Amino acid sequence: MNGGATAIGGRQAHRSGHHHQRQFSSDQLLFDSAAGAAAAGGAGAGGAGSKWLHSAAIHHSFSASNLPPPQQQGEYARMARGVQRGMSGELLLSVEPSTPNAGSRSWSQRQSEDESLSPSQLSPGLLDLHSFDTELLPDIPVPGLYDGLQTFGYPRARNFEDLDPSSTANKQIGKPSNVPENNYLKNLAADKERLASVAKIKVVVRKRPLNKKEITKKEEDIITIEQNSNSLTVHETKLKVDLTEYVEKHEFVFDAVLDEDVSNEEVYQETVEPIVPAIFQRTKATCFAYGQTGSGKTYTMQPLPLKASHDILRLMHHTYRNLGFQLFVSFFEIYGGKLFDLLNDRRKLCMREDGKQQVCIVGLQEYKVSSVDTIRELIEKGNATRSTGTTGANEESSRSHAILQLAIKRSPDGNESKPPRIVGKLSFIDLAGSERGADTTDNDKQTRIEGAEINKSLLALKECIRALDNDQVHIPFRGSKLTEVLRDSFIGDSRTVMISCISPSSGSCEHTLNTLRYADRVKSLSKSNPKKDLPPASSTLPAVSASEGNNGIASDKNNFGWSKQFVREQSPPIYVDRIPSGREDVQISSMNGDSFKEQRSNKISTAAEIAEVSETAYQQRKPSWRKGKAEAYSASTLEDNKQKLKDVPDADDHLNDLLKEEEELVTAHRKQVEETLDIIREEMNLLVEADQPGNQLDDYISRLSAILSQKAAGIVNLQARLAQFQRRLNEHNVLLSSPCP
């Protein structure tokens, strides 16, 4: 079954040679090329209503008979990963020979036949995702997905301890007879190093193609992505007061930017594949998609768990064969702040915290699985149960956050009679459409509640990611149900991949910019924000809007996007020069106070945007202590600045205080929003009552008066806090800028 491999090819090949295929993903191509296998496999794509599976076409017809001969396995594994991969999967999915071919058995048949679903192996009613201490595992070499040539070059260890390089007693057993010991240890070290090089946070953007509706409405594709670059440009059409059009360009830089012709397979390679081996090494990894409704989150997320399961099972059945690793799947959703088990008839779940502040999801079913087909069926089942609704943009819109978890467990000492303990976990989150949180026009109460929860989740998620990457002791899990549930994914050794999905159409420009700004925040919050992503030092500053001024360049920003390095300098203004003729592109021009005011009134609406304008301007103007270089911001100057910051006495302390105060402001703001929602609910009840015949006017007046006072008090409190924080920011500027020449 090599057709799939030919169809997909490497990313470059795919782009250049298969443009006619760009409307749909390689999974669908795989479907075509592997049609025979698909038909024979019969497990079927998801039916109507199943959002995660309809295009995920890993059709495995696997049995002992079609496993490759041992001498070819390394080669196949190499083909399975990275650039050369793209086979339809059946060849590579090496399951335990005892696993029967799923064939066309139905779900119920499978359930009774497949040992992986035997009821005795379901998790107990009370599943504590966290109380199972992560087993203290030795460092394990994970050659499988890094280097196909090495994949099977390692010995098949006879027991788990064989893989413990620190165990001298076992070294001889684990060491391949034909590999010198120092090579073996070198490989171990290299593997560990590779794991360490997988970024803690990776932000990837994926653009989907224009859909039929958008084409019919003659909407334009306003996103340009240069081939093989990690930046994209949004061309926003704007109107001047005299109603002439102009185009404003917004450029963003991310870890990876995926064009509309990039297949789901390539998305997997770019995002999840590198972190799969890490979950055998005690890592909790999370991959989530973010974006407006209809931007392709589900389309993107849907195939990832299957592809990951495929790789996990391959590692389990080859590299870690006989080591007692087990794979468990659970699938649940958070809807309106409540949890529902998608694999157990949407049974309501509750979250509890034990004495050790470990979060437990009471009643969540976990299934022990040993084949991708079984996982596919479980996901299909879960998707059919998921809450969806219709939005203007997407007929089958996700109204909930769906969380699918693949957990690797192992019984202590490999003794299966003991309850298995969690080793690592990979969580996939298909978030509800991001714009729902902001939808205040909807009169439907349920939708408003959904929106509030979604908004809260997205903010909380960003803050947790930030805290996580900064190794903060306090991680604000409690910000939302989503972050509480994911609590254990934010502690210890963790990896996060965020895929921002964007629509290319002009009609979605505002949502697209919001999505990209959120992604930019997440990226810029990252301590590991790679300076290698910087544009060459000599490049001119791209034409950007004020709000995107940094292009992800400054590496060390807080969650409002102001840079720790830059707060010391009073920032000069900047403006965007408008070119009055038709649809011409806007370029950043020289600075001018009046234009800055105009820019502010037209464009800048948030503290973050103001801060970023300042930052861009700062970069352009070359602050006095940053002498000599006229080029755009560079890695070396960043280091210089950091050094200078360190040289300032107590600067770190002040920064930390400031960051803490910012955190408190955000928390107070969130609380105020929640209280406001409660007040609005009360107000609506009051209005309903007011409409009832015979209502008491006195009562109405006194209650309305109390509500308004409460509202006003909330706003005044928050304003006071904000003013205090602004004062502190100013003080900080003075404090930091004074020692700099």
Ligand SMILES: Nc1ncnc2c1ncn2[C@@H]1O[C@H](COP(=O)(O)OP(=O)(O)OP(=O)(O)O)[C@@H](O)[C@H]1O
């Ligand atoms: N990269 C892509 N290539 C081809 N079609 C795509 C792509 N991304 C999305 N689509 C199509 O666009 C439509 C909407 O996608 P999808 O349901 O994944 O959006 P979503 O972001 O999950 O929306 P919601 O938040 O409302 O659930 C679907 O019909 C999907 O098949």
